[in-house]
Amino acid sequence: MxxxxxxxxxxxxxxAAACGGDDEGTDTTTAATTTTTSGGVSxxxxxxxxxxxxxxxxxxxxxxxxxxxxxxxxxxxxxxxxxxxxxxxxxxxxxxxxxxxxxxxxxxxxxxxxxxxxxxxxxxxxxxxxxxxxxxxxxxxxxxxYDGQQLMGKRSFGLDEGSTLADIDGAVVCTNAGTTTEKNITEGAGVAGASITLETVETFPEAMDKFQAGTCDLVTTDGSGLVGNKATLDPGDEWVIFPSAPISKEPxxxxxxxxxxxxxxxxxxxxxx
CATH class of the missing domain: 3.40.190.10 (Periplasmic binding protein-like II)
Structure with a gap:
């Protein structure tokens, strides 16, 4: 502590040092200007x-x-x-x-x-x-x-904690757009020889909605996000997070x-x- x-x-x-002036007695006054951004922030x-x-x-x-x-x-x-x-x-x-x-x-x-x-x-x-x-x-x-990307699916899809990217062939995978997860899952599935359909949305909660509704077979994001959503939504033992070793490093x-x-x-x- x-x-x-x-x-x-x-x-x-x-x-304090960044805001302080120079040596005592020296006039260091400068004229500051203020602009307003497109978002209305000064x-x-x-x-x-x-x-x-x-x-x-x-x-x-x-x-x-x-x-x-x-x-x-x-x-x-x-x-x-x-x-x-x-x-x-x-x-x-x-x-x-x-x-x-x-x-x-x-x-x-x-x-x-x-x-x-x-x-x-x-x-x-x-x-x-x-x-x-x-x-x-x-x-x-x-x-x-330090995080790492994983996937979450349902046991009824034939998945368990030992599943790998090779087991997701033919799956529809949802994630949010504008993230490293898009590139990681596309490249990872290709290396594993799995063909997937990637569906992106604006936010991860939207991806979770689609997963729960059955529109997507899998969702993928950082492991912490999957664990958090699983704990919050409490699906019992039906949802499984895999693979055990994340497919990427996410600092x-x-x-x-x-x-x-x-x-x-x-x-x-x-x-x-």
Missing amino acids: LKRIAVLVTVLALV QTDGSTLDTVIARGELICGISGSAVAFSETQADGSATGFDADFCRAVAAAVLGDASAVTFRSLTAGERFEALKNNEIDVLMRNTTFTQSRDTDIGMDFAPTTY LGPVYRQNDSAWGDVVNWTVYA
């Missing part, structure tokens, strides 16, 4: 850190429907692992963990919202990949949760805009704390 308190003090010191030119402090509130992008990671409540607040990281950043920067507005985003919306300054940081169970780091132009904070963590070192330091050290 003492170690965590010491690290949090370091985070607050970094924030954005101060300069670091996101300056914008958040001037606004007095953190705008945090989340899923809003990821069981145990971020689930939007009736009052607009959010609960879960990712939501708590949003609160930790707000506490480090503003001294108030409740000074957060949560913005629910689909996988397809998340990166555009960040690029367009509609959010300050993305805490949406997002996989750190080389292509996202280079092609999309985002920076990733340290990994907060999940916060994402922020590129070339913003002051803000990156705050987010990174909040994770380390």
